Amino acid sequence: MNFIKEINRRRTFGIISHPDAGKTTLTEKLLLFGGAIQEAGAVKSNKIKKGATSDFMEIERQRGISVATSVLAFEYNGIKINILDTPGHKDFAEDTFRTLTAVDSVIVVIDVAKGVEEQTEKLVEVCRMRNIPMIVFINKMDREGKDAFDLLDEIEQKLGLRVVPLSFPIGMGYDFKGIYNIWEKNLDLFSGDSRKDIEETIEINDLTSPELDKLIGEKAAQTLRDEIELVDGIYPQFNKEEYLNGELQPVFFGSALNNFGVRELLDCFVEIAPKPRPKNSEQRLVRPDEDKFTGFVFKIHANMDPNHRNRLAFIKVVSGEFKRNTQYLHVRHNKKLKFSSPNAFFAEKKEIVDISYPGDIVGLQDTGNFKIGDTLTEGEILNYKGVPSFSPEHFRYINNADPLKSKQLNKGIDQLMDEGVAQLFTLELNGRKVIGTVGALQYEVIQYRLEHEYGAKCIYENLNVYKASWIETDDKKSEEYNEFLRVKQRFLAKDKRGQLVFLADSPFSLQMTQQKYKNIKFHSTSEFD
């Protein structure tokens, strides 16, 4: 059946890394292999170099014109690959977390010299919590870096992964000669002095063969033999099932810039990476091969051009076929909607599509109907789980700076929060609005966008909050809960969805409150079972 064939040939994944590890370069090389782009430099970096708002705005503006960079799709050996872009900057980590709810697997890029960095740790933790299958790519082998075994140790310890190298470097930096592919049992050698090109891949089924000494020299050959023996001894055998369950992570070495080790990564990826996986909803587990369409919004992209206020909502198709000009139920609004020009994404462009399959991302023009996490179905009441909010790290009051524009301000705040730019909390005590963000940069972005897109002016005022905890109780009538509501009113707020949140002003006060109200649950994310 065509439908099943289409599902089985889709691989939807994200590349995650600390900024500068080589995510953009790797993405580009993958697209080159897929023939989706013709030259390097076509993929726009989403990097915020100086951490400046103007940088961010520039990137957003470019994306407004070419939003295709949010999803890059290409075909490779009959497989349809969808790469979902994830911002590397830590202030936009929440955006990345949300995108991770729409991927079926990830590739983690690590810089051989820098090793495991802060953002990698955070993002991998989220993937680990969700058992997302991960492949690790250790990049920049053409540079001097850490010893391969030390780095593998570091990855196991800092990231909590169980690794299995499927390729191994022969030397590094100046002495980098190439890569032995444990997975395919062959060698890729750098050619000549330029060390820019790969010589033909050479089959070496038996590492004891004297051929190896001839190719890379006796010393390097012996080192490689010893190292591969060590690899065999220390690391587990690769097992696809364990990888798919998130219990084992294959590792590849290479140099994205020099296009080295990338093909091996891609070939292994298309062979082992998962096809679209079933997804949990609040009501039930939904399988991709079910007849009826379901999907959810994981990202909303604003159009930065004030003359065309339309936004683009990105939907991940979970089950069934999404068809153009067909009525679907917007579950939260209990409203039927029809889409005349849904977009599909390719390497450098977006196009109107008639039909999309599970694993695909569809872009829908939106005038304000959607917010992150919304579910679309053919009529079933279903709410997809897994687009949680984490506690912001910064909290500020947002005040209106132009009394004549309060309507615009409220509308702007509302829409920006729907997009997931930041989180809004409304204090129970006095109804004041508090904006919570992951990084200070987001405050500038919000201020800028409120002014330029909505004509509203805001000013911020500091507020001392350490952390937001989402509150749950089994018994809203209990004396304990009502005392908590009364005594802690000053620290209570509602989030955008109307859930009750406790805004502790210090770790100490959070701990004391938790101890005092033992039957109340304090969750660190907005979603809990």
Ligand code: G4P
């Ligand atoms: P990111 O998206 O993860 O932030 O990283 P990006 O690909 O932009 O790469 C960061 C820098 O590392 C770039 O240099 C890129 O050329 C370089 N790079 C990527 N892969 C390799 C590699 O395998 N070997 C070496 N030696 N360098 C690599 P840049 O100077 O910051 O940017 P550019 O001006 O060259 O674009």
